[in-house]
Amino acid sequence: MGIFSKRNLPRDGEAQASSSARPTVMIVDDEPANLAVMASLLKNHYNVLQASDGEDALAQVKALPDPRLLDCVVSDHRMPRLTGVELFEELVPLVPQANRIIVTGFIDVNVIVDAINKAQIYKFIVKPFDAHDFLLTVQRAVEAVSMQKKLQAYYAELEDKVRERTLELARERDFSIGLVKAIPEVFFLVSDQGMIVMTNPNAVNSLGRNESHVVGLSLHAFVASHDQEAVAELLAKVFAESDATCEADLLFSATHAVPHYLIAHRVQLDEGMRAVVVAVNIASRRQVEEQMRYLALYDSLTELPNRTMLHDRLVHAIALSRRNKAKLAVLFIDLDGFKAVNDVAGHETGDLVLREVAHRLQKGLRESDTVARFGGDEFVVLLSGVHDDLAAAQVAKNLIDAVSAPLSVGSTNYRVGASVGISLCPDNGAQASVLLELADAAMYQAKKSGKGCVQMAMPALKH
DSSP states (O other): OOEEEEEEOOOOGGGGGGGGGOOOEEESSSHHHHHHHHHHHHTEEEEEEEEHHHHHHHHHHHHOOGGGGEEEEEESSSSSSOOHHHHHHHHHHHHHHHHHEESSOOOHHHHHHHHHHHHHHOEESSSSSSHHHHHHHHHHHHHHHHHHHHHHHHHHHHHHHHHHHHHHHHHHHSOOOHHHHHHHEEEEETTTSEEEEEHHHHHHHHHTTTTTTTTSGGGGBBOHHHHHHHHHHHHHHHHHHHHHEEEEEEEEESOOOEEEEEEEEEEEEETEEEEEEEEEEEEEHHHHHHHHHHHHHTTTTTTSSSSSHHHHHHHHHHHHHHHOOOOOEEEEEEEHHHHHHHHOOOHHHHHHHHHHHHHHHHHOTTTTEEEEETTTTTTEEEEEEOOSSHHHHHHHHHHHHHSSSSEETTTTTEOEEEEEEEEETTTSSSSSSHHHHHHHHHHHHHHHHHHSEEEETTTTTOO
16 A cells, blocks of 8 residues: 655755764554655654564564664554554564554554554554655654653763762761852751751742741741652651652752752761752753643644544543533545645645644634644544534534635635544444544545535445
8 A cells, every 4th residue: 555645755965964963763564665655754854773573573673783773663553463553562672762653554442442452552553644744744843852862861960960969968977168158059958857957048938938938947948838748758768778859840949840850869977967958940851841741732833732632622522522411523524636735835835734734623613623634635523512423514514614715825825625424422323433533534524525525424435
């Protein structure tokens, strides 16, 4: 089965840095033609390893001098000996850091969710697909791995530095006040009763208090209420086992909480057992984690929910529909004429058109409705609480009118249309995969009827 709806290969001049500095991507497919196409797309951007099937891929991974350098594996699903999902289940313990992408022509939401759980799959790409979308998906997967590697390196370096500092302090019977003042992070020396017996200027300045208003108070006085238990466990563990870490929000004022990574080490002083607690501001790291979570749930081009979030919302909407005995409509939208815009004006213009279509779809819906980018030029809309098929069809017609209005990109006007297939819950079914499949089939029937049309789903209507 062909894997691309059209091929727009990178230009030779777009090659990036030398191969030694590039991320490494493995592609797996039992069809040589598919391997050749994917390799031609990726070779100017990544070190590309090619495997003819799952067994070959496993053997190559095991033979790598350093498997940690493998950033992403892209595999066909249906292959002899090992399927793509079975391959990835084998790869999880071998290359846990590598993101895994399945390329498949088989769409079943329940199978997809089960595969994500078993093989920790990053993304599914459905054949046939656009080469630009393929490259963007691989790029996002590699970027996510790069961010995770940087976070891990940051933590390792941070813990090494703190461990070195606390060991130096532990060797001294008498703490050097100058050394404490020089620590660039928030520092506390805490008794086995949880009381602060020493701090540093950085802590005092961050907490916005005089030193006399910090020393003598419990460490818990500067911890947000939702993290009190975590800090209590940290102190209990450090006095029992010597070292402990946790994350907690510290109160820099009565209302301003800042996330910190707390590293604690036990030391024996003349005055008794103490815990050195260094708190590192991780607000920027939290922002990176939020960005990673966003990329996992939203389409980076249109900022609409992606398939993962669509599935979650659809399952929730079905449960709500059943409980409230109300109808739910699934609208499967495919743009008419978008390929011509992409082919004539290029992908950059095509991306701008997709963003504008996404904006128009959102504008034409209620806040309680959901519009998601399903892939390429396909969108899915969830309408809750619809009265009947006529009401759903009217919304679909309104969306077609909104999408069909001229779009201006720069000084040029473009026109695209839309064909819409509709399935209803519970009329056509009460399972997410069934509703999506029937709406998709109805959409194809609408295209066959002349495009720009709305088609209601029937149980037997499948393409």
